[in-house]
Amino acid sequence: MPALPAPGPMKRFTNSPNYRWWVYFAVAIGMFLTVMDQSGVNIALPEISEHFDADLPTVQWLSLGYVLATSAAIMPMGRLSDMVGRKRVYVTGTGFFILFAVLGGMSQSLSLLITAKVLQGIASSAIQANGMALITEVFPERDRGKAMGMYMAIIGSGAITGPIVGGLLVGSFGWRSVFFAGVPVGIAGIIATMLVLKGRSAEQASTGSRVKFDWLGAGLSSGSLVAFLLAMTNAWRLGWGSPQIVGGIALSVVLAAGFILWELRAKDPMLDLGLFKNRVFSLAISARFVSFLGGSSVYFLMPFYLIQGLQLSPSRAALIMVPTSIAMAILGPVSGRLSDKVGTRWPAVFGMVCSTVAMFLFSRLTVSTPEFMIVVAMMISGVGMASFGSPNSSAIMGAHPREKYGIVTAFVNLTRTSANVTGVALATIMVTITMGSLGYEPSLSAITDGGDEGARVAFIEGMARAFMVSTGLMAGATALSLLRGETRAKSPNPQADQQTAAPTSGDD
Numbered sequence: 333m334p335a336l337p338a339p340g341p342m343k344r345f346t347n348s349p350n351y352r353w354w355v356y357f358a359v360a361i362g363m364f365l366t367v368m369d370q371s372g373v374n375i376a377l378p379e380i381s382e383h384f385d386a387d388l389p390t391v392q393w394l395s396l397g398y399v400l401a402t403s404a405a406i407m408p409m410g411r412l413s414d415m416v417g418r419k420r421v422y423v424t425g426t427g428f429f430i431l432f433a434v435l436g437g438m439s440q441s442l443s444l445l446i447t448a449k450v451l452q453g454i455a456s457s458a459i460q461a462n463g464m465a466l467i468t469e470v471f472p473e474r475d476r477g478k479a480m481g482m483y484m485a486i487i488g489s490g491a492i493t494g495p496i497v498g499g500l501l502v503g504s505f506g507w508r509s510v511f512f513a514g515v516p517v518g519i520a521g522i523i524a525t526m527l528v529l530k531g532r533s534a535e536q537a538s539t540g541s542r543v544k545f546d547w548l549g550a551g552l553s554s555g556s557l558v559a560f561l562l563a564m565t566n567a568w569r570l571g572w573g574s575p576q577i578v579g580g581i582a583l584s585v586v587l588a589a590g591f592i593l594w595e596l597r598a599k600d601p602m603l604d605l606g607l608f609k610n611r612v613f614s615l616a617i618s619a620r621f622v623s624f625l626g627g628s629s630v631y632f633l634m635p636f637y638l639i640q641g642l643q644l645s646p647s648r649a650a651l652i653m654v655p656t657s658i659a660m661a662i663l664g665p666v667s668g669r670l671s672d673k674v675g676t677r678w679p680a681v682f683g684m685v686c687s688t689v690a691m692f693l694f695s696r697l698t699v700s701t702p703e704f705m706i707v708v709a710m711m712i713s714g715v716g717m718a719s720f721g722s723p724n725s726s727a728i729m730g731a732h733p734r735e736k737y738g739i740v741t742a743f744v745n746l747t748r749t750s751a752n753v754t755g756v757a758l759a760t761i762m763v764t765i766t767m768g769s770l771g772y773e774p775s776l777s778a779i780t781d782g783g784d785e786g787a788r789v790a791f792i793e794g795m796a797r798a799f800m801v802s803t804g805l806m807a808g809a810t811a812l813s814l815l816r817g818e819t820r821a822k823s824p825n826p827q828a829d830q831q832t833a834a835p836t837s838g839d840d
Contacts, residue, residue: 355529356470357528358525358527359462363460363487363490369510372494372501373511374495375499376507376510377392380394399749401452403457406745407743409421409742410462410741413738419525422525425457429452434512436511437511461742469734473730476672477669480664480671480725481669482668485660488661492654544600545600559581560580563584564756565753572761603739616724616816620809624752626691627755632760637697638652655711660721663718667679667719676726676730676818684716684809687717689716699789699792716806728740729744755802763795766793766797
């Protein structure tokens with residue numbers, strides 16, 4: 333059945349030969365907002381802590397609660413979007429994202445602020461579960477790498493802009509301005525997506541209405557993820573052998589096992605486990621998890637190294653770390669376009685080789701390492717992640733049909749989130765164990781609270797060991813990328829390929 337005609341104001345966009353670019357710019361607004369908002373809020377945490385007279389670990393629940401909520405809800409949101417339409421879920425998520433941002437900015441208590449941020453995390457999952465899918469499905473197969481590269485450019489730009497804008501807003505107008513600043517951006521995103529994205533066809537709507545949402549699967553997967561992430565984020569503080577951590581990990585495993593058993597039986601499973609029968613998908617998603625597991629330690633440990641270890645100012649430390657995000661924003665599209673021409677495997681392998689080299693260089697850092705050497709290592713790391721990200725995502729998305737894009741996109745983002753949290757936990761454990769073995773307080777607070785020279789040296793020694801582990805993980809991701817092969821052959825008829833991209837794009 334043909335697609336339903338678009339209402340008047342939409343026709344100029346939906347009938348445009350540049351429709352895919354209109355979709356890209358409309359979706360980019362929401363994706364940019366989520367990345368910029370979160371990194372901006374992180375900058376405001378110290379002032380929020382002072383305003384509510386709360387300790388920093390308590391205030392950090394603004395960030396942790398957001399991540400937990402996003403991770404727990406992203407797969408259910410991805411499945412829901414495959415059922416009822418990506419446009420509907422995306423626009424609704426953006427609307428609630430704005431609403432909870434306003435609630436956060438108006439909060440008169442820390443508990444209400446944390447609640448608003450957790451709810452905003454759920455809304456963010458609706459955006460993140462669909463952004464990549466919406467962009468990918470409007471580009472033809474031969475340009476899938478370009479689409480993923482442009483997606484990486486959005487993420488990189490948001491990561492660069494967030495701390496800069498957040499710092500300026502906090503310094504000039506206070507922490508509440510960080511929450512309110514995203515409201516006009518979000519409204520612009522809703523207007524753009526409403527005008528640009530096409531609605532679902534009657535056939536698509538009919539198909540979706542016959543599928544039941546897997547509530548039990550959603551509950552089991554969310555519960556498993558929350559238990560796992562809570563255990564990972566608190567293991568360094570409570571100890572791996574503590575009853576809370578052991579119990580959390582055990583609960584996560586039990587719920588995950590129950591989820592798998594249920595998904596194998598469910599008529600309309602939330603996550604079709606048949607996805608993993610595809611060799612390219614399985615190895616590419618594994619490489620993605622391992623790469624973020626190894627790479628997360630950079631973003632977590634480097635600020636401690638630069639500010640406490642080398643005693644640089646926060647602004648100078650930020651300048652040293654910026655090249656990584658710049659490389660992602662600039663080289664992501666280049667790498668994606670290259671993968672369209674030569675395939676996704678070799679650009680991804682090149683990216684992981686660069687990341688392996690960067691991690692090895694990080695493992696050589698000392699208290700006397702020149703700043704330019706750190707910048708060089710950061711640039712190599714940025715080149716590696718940018719070169720890997722677009723081809724890897726392109727291979728993952730290309731391994732399955734468009735009707736699976738919602739849940740696949742959600743799983744891709746979930747892989748990143750869970751790997752980041754786990755990587756930070758492992759890096760923290762390695763650093764604190766090393767500090768303890770050298771006779772210093774096994775805590776990062778030993779250096780943040782003005783620790784002596786010996787504590788800083790012990791921290792850097794532990795950091796070097798963590799980066800050596802990251803080097804091995806990046807080498808493992810290189811091997812996985814090398815073994816996975818290509819997604820499939822390019823379309824022999826580019827014109828037909830172009831025509832097949834549009835009918836399902838931006839479904840309502």
